[in-house]
Amino acid sequence: MAIRNIIQEGDEILRKNCRKITEFNPRLHQLLDDMRDTLINADGAGLAAPQVGVLRACAVVLLSDGSYLEIVNPIIEESSGSQEDAEGCLSIPGKFGIVNRPMYVTVRAQDRFGKEFTYNAEGFTARAFCHEIDHLSGGLFTDKVIRYIDPDEYYGGGEEK
Numbered sequence: 786m787a788i789r790n791i792i793q794e795g796d797e798i799l800r801k802n803c804r805k806i807t808e809f810n811p812r813l814h815q816l817l818d819d820m821r822d823t824l825i826n827a828d829g830a831g832l833a834a835p836q837v838g839v840l841r842a843c844a845v846v847l848l849s850d851g852s853y854l855e856i857v858n859p860i861i862e863e864s865s866g867s868q869e870d871a872e873g874c875l876s877i878p879g880k881f882g883i884v885n886r887p888m889y890v891t892v893r894a895q896d897r898f899g900k901e902f903t904y905n906a907e908g909f910t911a912r913a914f915c916h917e918i919d920h921l922s923g924g925l926f927t928d929k930v931i932r933y934i935d936p937d938e939y940y941g942g943g944e945e946k
């Protein structure tokens with residue numbers, strides 16, 4: 786198990802585009818293992834590779850059953866509905882804001898071996914997928930925030946922590 790350092794807001798790496806992953810090798814598996822360990826250690830709901838300083842298109846997301854899903858080269862294939870709720874980011878500690886996100890998303894991605902799959906998510910988990918996938922093209926929730934809220938108001942309804 787290896788905990789990686791989480792890159793903080795202000796570092797330009799968080800604003801860069803990730804490259805598509807084409808090699809599903811032990812190095813990728815190590816990255817994904819470390820990302821999951823780092824996410825668990827930080828008690829977050831999602832972590833994208835740029836947040837550990839790696840510009841590769843993958844992320845790990847906490848699912849509603851408490852398990853973690855690895856998504857490699859993910860895209861939002863379909864989305865519907867909308868929700869406004871609080872969101873935060875492990876790279877922006879102490880800052881929370883209301884962000885509008887789809888209520889339902891279908892994510893298409895590959896697993897760590899390159900096998901393609903789709904995953905349907907709603908509510909909090911749909912928000913987490915949107916947030917992490919934004920990270921892969923340099924997006925942060927602060928780009929979309931409707932209004933900031935006091936950390937005390939944050940009740941865990943948003944993404945990450």
Ligand code: ZN
Pocket residue numbers: 873874875876916920945
């Ligand atoms: Zn984030």
